[in-house]
Amino acid sequence: MQTVSRGITLDQLSRTQSTVNEAISTRSPYILLQKMLATFSPAHSPTHLCRSLAQLASELLECDLCLVLLAEGEQLAFETSWPDLSAYRLDIGPIAIERAVWKRLGSAGLSGALPELNVHQREQLNPLQDISYGSLLIVPLMAEAICIGTLHCYFRKARDLAQEEQTLLFTLTGHASLVIQNRQLVESSLSAKTIKAFFDELFAEHHHSEQELYERATALGCNLASPHVILMLEVAQVQDAGESDRALAYRAASRQVQQRLREAYPGVLLFEQEYLITCMLPLEKDVTAGRLKSWLDETVRYLEQAQDITLSVGVGKVCSAIADYRTSFVEAKEAVKIGRCLHKGSSCTFFSELGAARYVYDFALANNLSDVYLEQVAILDDYDQHHKRAELLDTLETYLAHGCCLKETSEILKVHRNTLVQRIERIQSLCSTVNISQSTNHFPLQAAILVYRMRSCGK
Numbered sequence: 482m483q484t485v486s487r488g489i490t491l492d493q494l495s496r497t498q499s500t501v502n503e504a505i506s507t508r509s510p511y512i513l514l515q516k517m518l519a520t521f522s523p524a525h526s527p528t529h530l531c532r533s534l535a536q537l538a539s540e541l542l543e544c545d546l547c548l549v550l551l552a553e554g555e556q557l558a559f560e561t562s563w564p565d566l567s568a569y570r571l572d573i574g575p576i577a578i579e580r581a582v583w584k585r586l587g588s589a590g591l592s593g594a595l596p597e598l599n600v601h602q603r604e605q606l607n608p609l610q611d612i613s614y615g616s617l618l619i620v621p622l623m624a625e626a627i628c629i630g631t632l633h634c635y636f637r638k639a640r641d642l643a644q645e646e647q648t649l650l651f652t653l654t655g656h657a658s659l660v661i662q663n664r665q666l667v668e669s670s671l672s673a674k675t676i677k678a679f680f681d682e683l684f685a686e687h688h689h690s691e692q693e694l695y696e697r698a699t700a701l702g703c704n705l706a707s708p709h710v711i712l713m714l715e716v717a718q719v720q721d722a723g724e725s726d727r728a729l730a731y732r733a734a735s736r737q738v739q740q741r742l743r744e745a746y747p748g749v750l751l752f753e754q755e756y757l758i759t760c761m762l763p764l765e766k767d768v769t770a771g772r773l774k775s776w777l778d779e780t781v782r783y784l785e786q787a788q789d790i791t792l793s794v795g796v797g798k799v800c801s802a803i804a805d806y807r808t809s810f811v812e813a814k815e816a817v818k819i820g821r822c823l824h825k826g827s828s829c830t831f832f833s834e835l836g837a838a839r840y841v842y843d844f845a846l847a848n849n850l851s852d853v854y855l856e857q858v859a860i861l862d863d864y865d866q867h868h869k870r871a872e873l874l875d876t877l878e879t880y881l882a883h884g885c886c887l888k889e890t891s892e893i894l895k896v897h898r899n900t901l902v903q904r905i906e907r908i909q910s911l912c913s914t915v916n917i918s919q920s921t922n923h924f925p926l927q928a929a930i931l932v933y934r935m936r937s938c939g940k
Contacts, residue, residue, distance in 0.1 A: 549632055557631060792828075796830070819838050819935070
């Protein structure tokens with residue numbers, strides 16, 4: 482197990498947690514019951530349910546940090562926390578549990594008591610070795626007679642539970658554990674094979690029976706009569722992953738992407754193959770996909786900046802009829818492929834916004850002929866490769882896209898006007914056979930940049 486705290490303290494976490502310790506009306510059994518019924522909806526993902534459990538436990542016990550770990554074979558794997566630790570980029574690996582410890586957790590959970598653990602066992606179960614604490618309560622999550630995981634409650638100061646608090650805590654964890662287990666069973670029944678078979682039929686050119694598709698969709702928990710959209714997400718890169726750890730890092734990144742999708746869009750259907758995730762995502766009232774676009778942009782940016790995950794996303798058309806799903810799938814597949822070529826780093830590309838790129842892509846990969854414009858683009862790219870921060874090709878592309886307006890281009894590139902003028906002069910000196918100030922050369926140069934980028938991506 483590897484855990485990196487990056488200097489986090491419980492004091493810092495308490496200051497960032499705005500909703501904890503608010504008079505704690507949760508201690509009332511009636512209020513706790515109300516919150517449990519309102520919070521633990523079986524429609525939510527296991528991660529969402531676990532986070533709700535961590536939040537309610539934090540309110541109930543006035544603790545500084547709550548973690549939920551779920552059982553995976555003979556290991557405990559970190560699922561979520563309250564407050565959210567994702568911004569701290571913790572690397573929390575799975576914990577291998579000895580059988581004797583499993584037995585002790587299960588026995589204590591069945592009797593409604595906290596497990597009696599020695600120092601070695603407590604440290605073995607602690608996933609945050611580098612965070613100091615005054616008290617750590619480890620609570621078994623029991624779904625009937627099965628221990629499905631643990632709840633870890635950290636306190637800055639020494640803390641003992643009163644009998645009433647312990648009763649309320651086990652009422653909370655018992656109810657949450659059953660809902661989480663039921664949701665896990667539902668999701669496991671929606672096996673990858675079942676969802677792939679449904680997608681294959683839904684995206685096929687011809688359908689045997691539309692009524693059968695509606696019935697299969699209902700069995701999978703979605704309503705084809707409601708608007709959906711097809712997304713394709715590719716985990717393109719995970720930074721700082723050594724060769725031996727690459728597959729593990731990509732699986733972890735893919736799992737994190739899927740968790741965020743399920744949390745934001747309950748009812749989404751997912752199928753993953755080689756880090757390419759195909760999603761059928763319900764839009765409900767977001768029929769124009771405006772909220773989806775904002776959420777995707779924010780998510781892609783967050784994963785790249787905070788988690789070092791490069792993600793390429795392609796989005797097809799909104800589906801309102803059976804025939805739309807095949808079209809949306811083809812569009813999403815094309816958008817993720819072309820968007821990867823058009824953008825450096827992470828990207829979110831809607832097919833409807835591809836413009837000329839969708840017409841140029843096939844030509845660029847099928848035709849390997851060159852001309853004077855492509856030759857000039859290649860010269861600029863070669864110059865950029867050998868001169869740090871030159872960015873001549875990006876500068877020319879932005880300059881042409883904004884009608885050769887110095888003011889707009891400098892604002893978009895965030896460079897001083899004089900710097901921009903110097904770059905354009907350097908571009909012109911390198912492009913000796915093409916006058917970039919001549920308007921008839923602008924469109925051929927823009928097309929050449931598109932073709933060049935797509936050929937480079939396709940190699």
